[in-house]
Amino acid sequence: MTSLVKRLLVGRPLATAEEYRTRLPKRIGLAVFASDAISSTAYATEEILFILVPVAGLAALHLLVPISLVVALVLLVVVLSYRQTIYAYPDGGGAYVVARQNLGERWSLLAGASLLVDYTLTVAVSVSAGVAAVVSALPELLEYRVEIGVGVVALIAVANLRGAKESGTLFAIPTYLYLVALGALLLVGLWRTQTGALTAAPVDPEQLAALTGGSTLGLTGLAGALIVARAFSSGAVALTGTEAITNGIPAFRRPESRNAARTLGAMGLILGSAFLGISVLADRLRPLPSEDETVLSQLGGAVFGRGSFGYGALQITTMAILFLAANTAFADFPRLSSLISRDGFLPRQLSHRGDRLVFSNGILLLGGAAAVLLIAFGGSTTALIPLYAVGVFTGFTVSQVGMVRHHARLREPGWRRAQAINAVGATATATVLVVVVVSKFTTGAWIPVVVIPVIIGLFRTVHRHYLDVKRGLAVPVGYRARPRRNIVVVPVSRVHRGAVDAIAYARNLHADEVRVVTVVLSDEEAAKLRRQWKHAGLDLTLDVIQDPYRQLVNPLLRYLDRVQGADRDAIVTVVLPEFVVEHAWQRLLHTQTAWWLRTRLRQRPNTVIASVPVPLPEEVHGRLPWRRRRTPAPAAAEDVALTVSSVPPAGRE
């Protein structure tokens, strides 16, 4: 049943050799890896306005285009920087890999932690902004935005559990439709405002007063500079996702690096011009930022008219590309966490590919974390934005510093020019990082500043544990397990056929000692068991423990201590007869003593627990109307022939 649900949701299992089939052509790669960056056009301008207008009113709008130009400049620097990385690391040159190879473990963990935080926020921010596009058009859904957001995260997670190629193809079309819709908005909007056919609507003074709290301050002095810095920090989220391609180079068709670099260039051009275009249009149409309706929706309403096809198309495609952006993170987070896991800094489960070749655990972890963020921040993009840029720009900076070191190490042809580009990139992104942390520290940037070191601490703890285990369990040359006594104990509740079979099994183990034991609550029970035991006629002694406290497990543990005696090194093998039930409800009918016993015995040193199945008689199953087969139908993978090779003992070669 579980298996069937899994198959329906995620599809048939794929063999490891099928991986190359899931490679992406450029046009699909752009949709998968660049949608994150491009989609930030849907909220970056709005977030600048959300900082400026409440402080300085509409007068602050003259700063919008200059701030956007600075953001675009930083974008240009970052894109040029990352082109170097793509060629230097064709196998995938995320900040983690670059830092590990060039700067050492400490920096690579910083990059890794930053990027994991970044990807999680990408999902939360993109989904919340996508939901905002929906509720802008359908305001009656506003109160459900958290629920809708969590539902969307779940859907995207399931799509990704199915595998990269299918989700890529599925999602490619909306990206291009968004670019068409946005392009139309900008062309028509800029043309009509240029010709004077369209002008800014009069501002609702009440709405403005609600936003500014009545007081309109200027943007002068240190306080003003802080606000401008904060507005720039908000705009800088437009750059998030630029690095996504460098993590995913191996997913491109050959030649991977050239295809990835071209895709990066195309993305930078599209992102920069779209972002600037929206800022210029916003400067002309002067929309007020609002939690109820996005700025892009207001611009669309002004240019196309709210009921028009153009407006509807803009909102739907905005939603679609933002959900696609979340999808980008679902491609990268699992890849990165599997890399970190393979290096031993995260639990090994994260490096296991599921049977659809994707890193299922990473996908589930990301989905869960993003859902928590959406719930914690009430599904508000604006509330999440201050957390966002820290991880991104930390990753950028570490990556570019690593590239500077890379060029110095390898000194390949033209390395000085390449190093200069990366040095400029590192300086620019480090500067932005400082601006972000300082200007937004109190409004939320402190959270990643705390969380990233905590994650690094987690990495280190996990790594130390794995190293300790590996070291401690290494087999020394010439190691031989020492001979140890084996004492077998069979606890039985009453003398039934299963118990008799378990005792026979125990005797067949040729242990140093075999004991049968039972715990009873009353004299009558003890007498009954003695009768049963004699009747069964087994040539073994039955030890009867009488327990006034009706606890079963504790007396048995004390009994085992007594049986083991002074030889603490001896192994005690507890042979537990356990009912094999076919239905969950039947398990309820057989008391859970065996389960409790197993749980407690697992804590006991030198204790082997051998569960001997006691099949219930056939008639128990045969009688039930809802009987089913014991063995489930084999899944497709099980039909494949078993490949077994044998390694002969060392001595016989």
Add this chain to the structure above:
Amino acid sequence: MTSLVKRLLVGRPLATAEEYRTRLPKRIGLAVFASDAISSTAYATEEILFILVPVAGLAALHLLVPISLVVALVLLVVVLSYRQTIYAYPDGGGAYVVARQNLGERWSLLAGASLLVDYTLTVAVSVSAGVAAVVSALPELLEYRVEIGVGVVALIAVANLRGAKESGTLFAIPTYLYLVALGALLLVGLWRTQTGALTAAPVDPEQLAALTGGSTLGLTGLAGALIVARAFSSGAVALTGTEAITNGIPAFRRPESRNAARTLGAMGLILGSAFLGISVLADRLRPLPSEDETVLSQLGGAVFGRGSFGYGALQITTMAILFLAANTAFADFPRLSSLISRDGFLPRQLSHRGDRLVFSNGILLLGGAAAVLLIAFGGSTTALIPLYAVGVFTGFTVSQVGMVRHHARLREPGWRRAQAINAVGATATATVLVVVVVSKFTTGAWIPVVVIPVIIGLFRTVHRHYLDVKRGLAVPVGYRARPRRNIVVVPVSRVHRGAVDAIAYARNLHADEVRVVTVVLSDEEAAKLRRQWKHAGLDLTLDVIQDPYRQLVNPLLRYLDRVQGADRDAIVTVVLPEFVVEHAWQRLLHTQTAWWLRTRLRQRPNTVIASVPVPLPEEVHGRLPWRRRRTPAPAAAEDVALTVSSVPPAGRE
């Protein structure tokens, strides 16, 4: 930790021999077993009004006292009937026991199912009515009545997990205080209305109109008779709990029967006069039934004045006795379910006494079911009432019919008179049952009419299962387990010291065949393992399974099938090396393959799972700041000496 919490909540464990110490004197017995019945005075009159007034307005009030008189008459009959039962069944003569002995399994299951439903509703109704007493005085709590109710159920459940005596003593005082407060209300109220010092307040016409929906019908014809019948059915809930004492006779001090019978008589007298008194006072003061304020609160307000000490005392003690009534069910439900469980009709866990001598599982089950009812019916007493009387009067009827049969069977001195009393009782309660089911079928009585047969079906299914198992596992005379081949398989993930030790253990089992096997995902992994294996120098062959689908478990199962070959009767013992971790977070770091494997292997026929512990090296624990001892401090019970007696083999006697 869990253990400490349990001790704090439920206290030290009690030995079985300590049971007699928890017996109750009459004055405490009345509080424990009669509070249910007496507490129904808090809502019975109100529920009659809730039927009459909305249909026929204040004109219907003249029917209140006559209906109450009929209810009191039925009460008299039931009390006299049950006195017979108490003397006939001094070990506890609940309807279940009486029906089983006199009428057979079918009737006893009907009684058992009815009473379990009845007890569950007792908790839900009493708690909701108790909460209503609170919110009548503190209307601002009205919106939280479900949450408060569920919290109260949880508190009572915990008190009962601690044991009957302590909860009895704790709760005895409020019962008597309620009787004092109610007595004062009736004496003062009846005196002042008699003298004319207090008269009915003018009725708020708006409130009345809201209640009647504007239309005031008469109570004539068939429709009118149905309404009167329905009002009587609501009043009949006053009788619920009358039977509680008969289930709990062994909890009384000796002579149990006489003490119990006297307590029953006292209870009948108190209940009848209090109920009639309230109805007469309500007839004079004409309160309107309301979900916001109870009738008793309105009467108290009119007689004592709302801010007075008397009013406050009445509300607090009403609340207290109603919660006590819920407590009665917590004494009886677990007792009854343990009886049914011992007969094999309910899962055995329900007959296990916890270490405080109470039937912990029954208490938890009842608490959970009552909480569900409170939530489902929004914590409204009036909504729950139609469900209530069906189970109660079914139990009454079956019990009295059983007593009629009992007298006919045993023919003890004076049996004819006793039989006549029980026959009248049976007729009266059966009549009430029919009236309740017919008049309230559509408003909720259909629910127990459906649920009770479902519970009976459950009883039968459970019983059949236990019988089948017992029969199927019986040891035939001369039964000897047949000799079977034992094939030992050790799955290892890599060659570490734990694996080497597990292999040594496996070889020491002297099985017919020992195989070591590993599943790898890639050629590199296979090569690495081969190197490790040769390095370790063990004189066994390692089988390497290569699996392109990265599933581990399925290939291993197919491998076991191959190893087992044609001998389907052979036992396959899978020796699983398992890491022993000290902290839950460490478990996350060791992949859950072993867990999955165990789960799947448990389904495989003839497969023994032997878990061999692999202790992690000491330095893994030593390094951690939050290190703790492996062995928990022994609980008090563990200090007691172990009592072991031995039964020698049959042959050697």
